[in-house]
Amino acid sequence: MKEQTQLLNYIPVDELTGSIAVPIYQTSTFVQEAPGVHKGFDYARSNNPTRKVLEDLAAKLENGKNGFAFSSGLAAIDAVVKLLSAGDEIIAVDDIYGGAFRLFTQVYEKFGISVTYVDATDSQNVADAISAKTKLIWIESPTNPTLKISDLRAIGTIAKANEILFCVDNTFASPIAQKPIDFGADIVVHSATKYISGHSDLIAGLVITANDDLGAKIKFIQNASGAILGPFDSWLVIRGIETLSLRIKQHAENAQKIAEYLQSEDLIANVYYPGLPTHHNHGIAKSQQKYFGGVIAFDLKTDDKELASAIVSNTKLFKLAESLGGVKSLCCLPCEMTHKSIPREKRYASGVVDSLIRLSVGLEDAEDLIDDLRQALIVAKENVLIATDSI
């Protein structure tokens, strides 16, 4: 079966009524026949039938064993870190999602969990950083916003050889483009806020485990800490997943065309997109991703922040907003928005220069999106460069 058919086929028809849509079980508790005798549901923090459909679906999408739905991507990440104990160490990719960095350093360090950050695009750096205390390897691939790629197979092998848990934040790729468990990951997390739900209308997270032992541990943490996803949001995520494979394909097709167009613009220095043969990890991306995703970043030859700011302020179809993965195209200026709290020097070291612009390419027609960027570049040039006489 092809992926889209399979995906729709995974979503069960309601056994009780035949409802083709998954019912929303908006309830806190379930009536029991006798004490402890029930239909598998007792209290909705522990288990909810709507959430369960999503959780089973997530496990199947990632070729995992168990899925768990959380109230946000960060709550999902938090649940994975709670597998560790004081004194344990994490090795994490250096341009990790800012919220994960904040959670690791400002919440978990004080509980005795330390993190070593490495450039994971070279797997040897991961191997070299391992100590007796290393319990978890944390990778994002592609990363945000410069779309660095790590070799998941190689890191999976390193993790196995050293008996260290390997977790991949697969938010940017989506399970349609990349399935880390196939490459040796033990755990996959998602901000389902992005591609998985796909309509920029909710906040949600997922954890998928490769085996039942880890599944039982995450299940315990999910219930013990309680950051579950509610039934209505679970239902919205399921509805989003119904079109996930179609959306990812179109996001990637649009992004490829836009990335190629951006490369032809004189004003632009670097275009970061894993689907471009000029991308430094294009080969690895190709070997582990079915699609290259819908996020593109680019910077300007002059590295002029005012000009970059004028570009993102003058697009009409690309709305100026944080986040990504929705049907509507978004653009942002990371140095002023998503990456403002990171010191300038550290930002520059990871390619997040002042003029770097990030695009989340949506599902509008690629030609219209290209026209939109072209006109924004012209208007910005007129407003900034000509006004300041700097060309």
Ligand SMILES: *Cc1c(COP(=O)(O)O)cnc(C)c1O
């Ligand atoms: C957005 C994001 C998160 C956090 O998810 P929320 O749903 O906002 O809590 C984690 N990782 C990555 C890569 C993200 O893009």
